[in-house]
Amino acid sequence: MARLSDENVRLAKEIIARYPRSRSATIPLLHLAQEQDGYVTNEAMVHIGELVGATSAEVLGTASFYEMFKFEPVGRYLINICGTMSCALMGAEDLMHHAEERLGVKLGGTTPDGTFTLERAECQAACTEAPCLQVNYRYRFRVTNDEFDRLVDDLAAGRLDAEIPPHGTVARVRQRVAADRVVGAVDPELVTESPVWLDGKAAL
């Protein structure tokens, strides 16, 4: 339950500066909050509102639209099994039943030790590798029931820590650019002329 840390505020300001209008940074900052705490806390949403110039209600309004943002704690590993057509044709339903039995929770549930949350997901863009799943948005393709069991064992034993960060971290590589290379975002209100490289000659 926390506002953004000092280090994350520095990062947040770097992100905000890339946009002509700071509210565009709302979703990236919500990801940052979720990376910090594992889910998006009320305090973080208040803080994000202060940073981007929105009310906390507006931040919640945006956040609650998107499936990836969680407003209460979820497991360290969020397992999303795809159930859309191609995966369904290739046995996703059986895999979901098996996963429910193996983890002892229904779809949408979290194991009592807080390690796993199981969800049905919609199309994950890996349709030729059906049935597929994601663990904290890292793919596993053509998953059999036995392989699911091994995956769960490996995750619980920490054997996949190098590949799969805890829930909240999506990309581990960020855009970081040297300040002297950046052109800089400009408020659109302040621009009236065509870009210099056009020499005033845009194609019609």
Added chain:
Amino acid sequence: MTAQGTYAHAPGFIAGDRPKIVTSRFEYADSHTLERYLATDGYAGLRRALARPAAEIHDEVKNATVLGRGGAGFPAGTKWGLTPQGVWPRYLVVNGDESEPGTYKDRLLMERDPHQLIEGCLIACYAAGLSQCFLYIRGEMALAQERVAAAINEAYAAGYIGKNILGSRFSLDVVLHWGAGAYVVGEETALIESLEGNRGMPRLKPPYFPAAIGLYGQPTIVNNVETLANLPWLMRHGADAYTAIGTKTSPGTRMVAVSGHVKRPGVYEIINGTTTFRDLIYGDDFCGGIRDGNDLKAFVPGGGSAPWFTPEQLDLPFEASQIGPAGSMLGSGAIMVMDHTTDIPKAALTLTRFYAHESCGKCTPCREGGTWLERILSRIVDGEGTDADLAQIVEVGESICPGAFPHASSSALGLSATPFPYKMNTICFVGPSAYAPVHSALTLFREEFEARVTKRNRIPVTSSGAAS
């Protein structure tokens, strides 16, 4: 089971002995690095573009008829030209929010060749005079976000992005932006709303194109990842070489994902306009036929939103001018194949449920209609439907899409095709897409629904009361 990112070939991608415009580097394990990119003609297209006036580059893209690969198939060069005169600044928003069921190619292009995409963005911004580029990647695509972030960092450091690119007067920032899970954000005005920090709901139309009023109210070009990935090759080889591949109205290649009950499911770069569905599903170069020697029952030809085809449409080519009159669309380049063992109502439910789930709630016919279609179809699949439900599906569907809905012809059923497109009571295509699968299934395989529903025994009524 396989993990991602550990192969020379991206999982699912199958190369072949065909022209490769966008997948030429997929064979290299390090295809995503600047080093490999530069060793394989990388940024040569940008150099050639910068050596000529921007208007000429715009004309070249127009002449090549680079069709949009996101779903609508609108030519990119024409789209760039829809901006109002004299209104600045203008922006480029790259649509990498790929989520259409059955579709994945943009993810591979971002993971496997991020510099090609960046070069495409730079060429587009130079040609159309766009001041800043926002690269919107789907939230759930962690590896794509990492690869594109790394590539942007490399390209800035090497002088390909930023101030005075390659020593020219062309300066541009590319901003990596990422979503958080919402299919509807793939619709271009919803994408812009999301990029402004709002709920990702489509904007009222008109204007029909954000080229008129887009990001921050400014003229904005929204292009799909694959569309932009075509530009570096086009700049290196020219419009004539580009249009020499494929047909006049559908030149070049396109990436197509074929999934479901085929022997070799995969993503293939095919020649546009001439390759047929039969080539793709049965060809030795492609999927090699239906699994276990089974028979083909039906296929979805253009992503989950597309009305279905049956074996009768196998010989149609990847050419929009032929697919529309035949009752469907090419959409996002995704084919989902069902063999004869497929439970059709259940298969339709997996798609209708998707669109009902992804409705943003802005338009009543979609919000309510999609939900009802899912509920009615669920109870039919569960064996609890009645014959009245079949009429109800059509009634709900017509509240989303009034009038005749497109479908394929069937000589077995004595049906002629109803051509694409449909009329719609919603702002975007999510609502109609909830109806498309169930409408196709019910039109082409009605007997499977009838066998599933309970026929209510009607109590005969006579003038003297109920018959005993």
